[in-house]
Amino acid sequence: MFASLPDRERPTYDRVSHRHLEPLLAREVAAALAPMFASRDYVQHLEHDRRLVARVDRAAATAQHLTRERVAEAVSTVLRHFPDAPATASHSTRRAVAHTRLLAERGAASPYVRRIAAEIADRLPYLADLDPQPVLMRAGTASSTVSPEARAEQRREYMREHSRAARAAEREGRRADMMRAAAWLTAWREQIGPGAHPAPAVHRAYLAAAERAGMTPVGKKQLFQLADEVFGPRKRRATGPVWVVPQEVKTLNVEQRRDLAALIVDRLTAEWREAALDGLADLAAERRTEQAVPDVERRALVVDLASRRALRAA
Incomplete structure (x- = not known):
């Protein structure tokens, strides 16, 4: 081809x-x-x-x-x-x-x-x-003894397996893209001079490099999170957020850059996973609390009809 x-x-x-x-x-x-x-x-x-x-x-x-x-x-x-x-x-x-x-x-x-x-x-x-x-x-035609319920369950199992495989492939592809982005940020940090570098300029440089290399770029939010790990937290300036690169930057070889990129990506994914689990735990606790609280207003509307009839007769 x-x-x-x-x-x-x-x-x-x-x-x-x-x-x-x-x-x-x-x-x-x-x-x-x-x-x-x-x-x-x-x-x-x-x-x-x-x-x-x-x-x-x-x-x-x-x-x-x-x-x-x-x-x-x-x-x-x-x-x-x-x-x-x-x-x-x-x-x-x-x-x-x-x-x-x-x-x-x-x-x-x-x-x-x-x-x-x-x-x-x-x-x-x-x-x-x-x-x-x-x-x-x-x-479903190989055996005439398969019931419609069994065929429906087979179809649901196939869809579940397909969804799991698709999510796994998506996560693996996203991780590979993040690894390449983190490695590029590490190499770029060694090439640029010391000083303050605006966040939009870093994003534009990354998109241009990804286009030249034929890579799939990560999203802007993910890139900024990776850059915070590589350069340190962003600083606020009058012109907008910047990353400050110090005077001395340690030069890394290819293997060290790859290890650093893997460490950064693993740390971020672990933080995202922990935040998601915390959010699910908080949501479950809120639902249990809501179920435990009695509905006072609805209970107040209950009327004892037998007592009412007795009062009218009297």
């Missing part, structure tokens, strides 16, 4: 990352990945003029039908591990690879990933061309 200059999609503004993205052309990515999916027994079949995807189990002589979401999830998993462009590639190509990985992190919800999945499906071999032809199976 990188033998020649690969094409890219038209630049579009991404509302999630708040910048313009220009990933690799979906058609070319699909052409590169289709042979791999075909080698793993993915096939296409037609049903009522619709192109569907199935995966062949040669041992059982069956083909399991796959939903579009499952195919898109498989494609996003591959794209998240998309190889780097060679060192001889242009800056725009390396940036396109980074944007492709960024969109792949969103899984089947990304229209870009779904387009690649559809393009791959068009290039898969046909189920009808296999000899012998496997029996097409759909989810």
Whole structure:
């Protein structure tokens, strides 16, 4: 794929990352990945003029039908591990690879990933061309004894597992981005001269460096929290918040920078986790207190009808 200059999609503004993205052309990515999916027994079949995807189990002589979401999830998993462009590639190509990985992190919800999945499906071999032809199976049809309740529970378990896997992948990707940001801040601190450095200028320098390196930048709030750990707490000046770099800055090697970045990220994530647990404990205590307090106003409205009747009779 990188033998020649690969094409890219038209630049579009991404509302999630708040910048313009220009990933690799979906058609070319699909052409590169289709042979791999075909080698793993993915096939296409037609049903009522619709192109569907199935995966062949040669041992059982069956083909399991796959939903579009499952195919898109498989494609996003591959794209998240998309190889780097060679060192001889242009800056725009390396940036396109980074944007492709960024969109792949969103899984089947990304229209870009779904387009690649559809393009791959068009290039898969046909189920009808296999000899012998496997029996097409759909989810839940392998055994007629499965009750609707059991199928619903299987579906819920699948969704829970999918959500856990998506959250784990998101946390791992966020941690890697934070590690790179902390390492950049540490190296940048050694390169700049001593003095006061405005927070917006540091943020702009980081975004420019991330763009040049093809990295996914962390959010502004996360960057400032990491910078507080690297430079020390921000100082308030008339022109705005600044970080003050002292006269002498100790030079670190690559391994020391990596260890320092890991220490900073672990410390921040531990603080966030502790704050979240404290918040949950406070919320639970407030709810218990609210349940323990009697509803005085409602109790005051209760009237003893027997006493009222006795008073009227008297």
